[in-house]
Amino acid sequence: MSLGGQLTGWGTALSLSLTLLIAGCSGSKSPDYGTFSGSVYTVKRGDTLYRISRMTGTSVATLARMNGISAPYTLQVGQKVRVSGSGAKSTATASNKAVKSRPAASVAKSPAPPVGQRCWRWPTSGKVIMPFSDSDGGNKGIDIAGQRGQAVYAAGPGRVVYVGNQLRGYGNLVMIKHGEDYITAYAHNDTTQVNNGQQVKAGQKIATMGSTGAESVRLHFQIRYRATAIDPQRYLPRQGSSPSC
Incomplete structure (x- = not known):
């Protein structure tokens, strides 16, 4: 579950991207939170x-350090997470009430970059069987069908x-950072x-196509610009x- 600190130095940006990947995969949102007991939160x-x-109000870095959680910061249902400050319980209570009275705040999206800002190549060949969707719970990348063992680039x-x-639902996953603004993700590899x-x-060549974490052989491919998913096509x-270009 731990990557042994290999992502230190820009873990916050990556953890946000991984968090968004998980949210995109789950396709569902829940309006309530876990429970508190003093300064311990139950996931x-x-x-x-x-x-x-x-x-x-406790930073991701502080939560990770206090609880010995390494990137990609995977949590388990029922896990106990220590939070800093004696006001955590009251803060959480206030947040709970706020969430029930108004829509939860979402991560601000970066404007889409202009086409041609970077040169991209297709990561593999095949029919796009699931296109990109920016709707809530939509597919935050594209799914490309192919044959098991087919090269992924x-x-x-x-x-x-x-x-x-x-990361549950993504199988064998590779992520590549391109400069300061872009990350690409390649999931379900064999x-x-x-x-x-x-x-x-x-x-x-970085992988071969497979069906790990998927119902059929495919590549799930994402491009993220400043943590915001954009339509690869x-x-x-x-x-x-x-x-x-």
């Missing part, structure tokens, strides 16, 4: 460390920042062929062609 289904941070040059299967911290080139070239 309920759908909770994330970021959500608990917003509710209690890096959509652009960057550094591998996550390789693992700790095998992965890169390591954390590895620099990769655009078009380099808007930025990718026509399938079978090279990027023109």
Whole structure:
């Protein structure tokens, strides 16, 4: 469940992206929170460390340090999480009432970047069987059908920042950071062929297609700009062609 501190240095940005990945996968939201006992919070289904941070006013970094939780900050239902400050319970109570009286605050979305700002390549070939949707609970990437063992390629040059299967619903997952603003994610892989911290080139083979965490063989592919999911098909070239930028 721990990545052993390999993502230290920009873990907050990555944890936010992972939190959003989980939210996009679950497709459901719950209006209430877990329970408090003094300064200990009991995790309920759908909770994330970021959500608990917003509710209690304790930073994600502080919550992670106090509870020995490493990126990608996976929580289990019923897990006890210590929060700082004696006012945590009253803060949570106030937040609970606020949530029931108005819609929960959402993470501010970054404006979509212009097409052509970066050159992207298709991560694999195949029919898009599930398009992107920015609606609540919608698909925050595209799902591409293919054959088991089919090559999966890096959509652009960057550094591998996550390789693992700790995120429920994504199977074997690879994430690549491209500069300061972009992260791409490649899920449901059969095998992965890169390591954390590895620099990769655009078009380099990083995995093989599979069905881990999915009902059929497919690649779930996401592009995130400043943690906000954007429609990959808007930025990718026509399938079978090279990027023109």
